[in-house]
Amino acid sequence: MGFQEFLGNERIVTALRGALRTKRVPHALLFTGARGVGKFTLARMFAQAANCERLPDDFCGECATCQRISQLADPQTLLEQGLAERGESADAATVERVPLILQSHPDVWALVPDPVRLKSPVARPMLRVGQLRAVQRAAYFQPMGRRRVFILDGAETMRWDVANVFLKILEEPPGSATLILTAPSPYALLPTIVSRCLQFHFAPLPQAAVEKILKEKTDRKPTEIKLAAQLAEGSPGLAIEMDVEAAAQRRRSALRILERAAQGHGFAQLFSDTSALAKDRDSSFEHQIGVFYGLLTDLLELTSKVKEPVLRNAPLAKELESLAKSVDSAWVLRAIAGFDELYVGARRNLNRQLGLDALAASLAPAPSRASVTHS
Numbered sequence: 001m002g003f004q005e006f007l008g009n010e011r012i013v014t015a016l017r018g019a020l021r022t023k024r025v026p027h028a029l030l031f032t033g034a035r036g037v038g039k040f041t042l043a044r045m046f047a048q049a050a051n052c053e054r055l056p057d058d059f060c061g062e063c064a065t066c067q068r069i070s071q072l073a074d075p076q077t078l079l080e081q082g083l084a085e086r087g088e089s090a091d092a093a094t095v096e097r098v099p100l101i102l103q104s105h106p107d108v109w110a111l112v113p114d115p116v117r118l119k120s121p122v123a124r125p126m127l128r129v130g131q132l133r134a135v136q137r138a139a140y141f142q143p144m145g146r147r148r149v150f151i152l153d154g155a156e157t158m159r160w161d162v163a164n165v166f167l168k169i170l171e172e173p174p175g176s177a178t179l180i181l182t183a184p185s186p187y188a189l190l191p192t193i194v195s196r197c198l199q200f201h202f203a204p205l206p207q208a209a210v211e212k213i214l215k216e217k218t219d220r221k222p223t224e225i226k227l228a229a230q231l232a233e234g235s236p237g238l239a240i241e242m243d244v245e246a247a248a249q250r251r252r253s254a255l256r257i258l259e260r261a262a263q264g265h266g267f268a269q270l271f272s273d274t275s276a277l278a279k280d281r282d283s284s285f286e287h288q289i290g291v292f293y294g295l296l297t298d299l300l301e302l303t304s305k306v307k308e309p310v311l312r313n314a315p316l317a318k319e320l321e322s323l324a325k326s327v328d329s330a331w332v333l334r335a336i337a338g339f340d341e342l343y344v345g346a347r348r349n350l351n352r353q354l355g356l357d358a359l360a361a362s363l364a365p366a367p368s369r370a371s372v373t374h375s
């Protein structure tokens with residue numbers, strides 16, 4: 001038991017242990033990195049180590065405190081309990097009045113984006129003002145153990161006006177509490193929040209480490225483990241919950257779209273492809289954009305003539321190499337910029353289809369772009 005169970009990103013673990021050992025724990029930490037890379041897991045482990053009854057800078061996993069906090073290892077169960085208790089038909093006021101807080105120990109709270117309903121989320125799950133106000137009140141209480149820890153998972157889902165509630169806590173940090181925010185990237189948060197946090201970026205894990213975790217935590221066949229680890233791009237959490245066949249299919253479809261965009265013809269087909277993407281309900285739009293980023297990163301390696309490129313999408317190596325011959329790195333960079341814009345637009349709830357179509361049109365080679373006619 002203890003931090004040794006956490007695979008990858010040793011530098012971050014060492015820094016957190018050092019902070020605990022020297023009793024110089026920051027008031028606010030920001031963990032950034034891809035979904036499923038281990039941000040929430042390490043935040044939970046930190047909460048255990050900050051309160052373990054036996055160890056000063058690690059956690060035993062056996063004392064009563066460790067055991068209670070370890071229930072956060074399965075946040076889904078706590079989340080479902082919370083939603084069930086609040087009632088399936090909670091109205092907007094109730095959602096704010098009864099904030100969703102995952103808590104298995106008085107000093108440790110986890111806040112996750114509130115999906116409002118158990119069965120079908122009414123909108124995109126987000127951290128709500130009620131949740132943040134609850135943290136604001138509780139942050140100044142004295143801890144029962146050594147340190148109060150508040151984990152705000154998916155901090156990028158905070159609406160920017162609501163984030164000001166949170167900013168107030170950061171401006172007057174409580175003495176014996178630590179707030180840990182997780183987000184895919186610091187750019188998804190207000191700069192005023194980012195600047196008040198000590199930031200740690202979680203790098204993707206080597207494929208072998210992801211495979212090791214899958215072997216321990218799932219009963220999948222070795223071939224499936226290998227494929228899931230390849231497709232998860234260094235995120236064990238993603239690999240664990242992945243539908244391998246659907247994920248592979250999604251990558252192939254995304255690659256087809258890039259191929260057609262590079263060829264600069266068949267716009268009708270391209271637009272119908274993008275409309276299929278905009279309507280894919282099983283995969284979040286951000287996740288789909290992430291699939292494109294993965295492919296484009298590979299293409300960038302291939303078009304920049306890196307020696308022995310390591311491809312994230314190794315199973316698609318042949319197709320990627322062939323596509324890399326028909327585009328240059330300027331095209332790839334233009335595509336990445338286009339997806340950046342699309343990502344920001346999606347966060348502001350702009351029309352996805354329009355964004356995708358604009359992107360597809362901008363990626364056509366110049367001569368055929370001029371011949372596009374709208375009907």
Ligand SMILES: [Zn+2]
Binds near residue numbers: 054064065
């Ligand atoms: Zn312990």
